[in-house]
Amino acid sequence: MSLDQLQAVVTIAEEGTLLRAARRLHISQPPLTRKVRALEEELGVALFDRGARGMRPTPAGHTLVASARGILAAVDAAAVSVRRCADGRGGEREGPGPER
Amino acid sequence: MSLDQLQAVVTIAEEGTLLRAARRLHISQPPLTRKVRALEEELGVALFDRGARGMRPTPAGHTLVASARGILAAVDAAAVSVRRCADGRGGEREGPGPER
């Protein structure tokens, strides 16, 4: 599991189709297919229901999307905290707090 | 920034030297050097002080280690939640809560 894959899952869930998600992620559709399938195989769980209309998240997929949003936000917050800690001054408490 | 790099930073901070951290991560020392340097350049911040004795985290490094621990725990919790959601039964509330 990688942050890349989590971002992919979140975007697909938001867009509903691989093509639109791929456009938003600045990649092509086939790599996205592989990313999702790889994650599904790694977890041993189907994350999306494929239909002729697009992809709809399964209950497991929905759960993962919710968790992934928090994780991605935490990563971003961590980067900000680290830069804050060394950029201007040299002392800051750990403050990635604003998660979820 | 990748989960791999976060894991590396945490392990290095715990072990104090690249060699011991590399052993724990089942990789070699040179790739670890590159991982850390890449992350430092990406953030524009020095994460460790290199001395003849080993590597000691800077304040920024310490901050990142703390955040990284929470993120990695959240990722693990997410995987568990997803599997729980689809493994036995088909309905579970989103419960990655125990983070940090």
Next chain:
DNA sequence: CGGCCCCATACCGAGACGGTATGGGCGCGC
């Protein structure tokens, strides 16, 4: 029934990742 949209697969090239070998720097013991 024809057309369209969407996902899946096959194949290929480039970039990233990891491993081995080697060098430079510093502290410690003799």
Next chain:
DNA sequence: GCGCGCCCATACCGTCTCGGTATGGGGCCG
């Protein structure tokens, strides 16, 4: 003061994953 050992940094190379293009199969709509 000098040699030794530890540790991080760099150079080079093989492999493997990742992304892109081209193509196929399937279902819904008009």
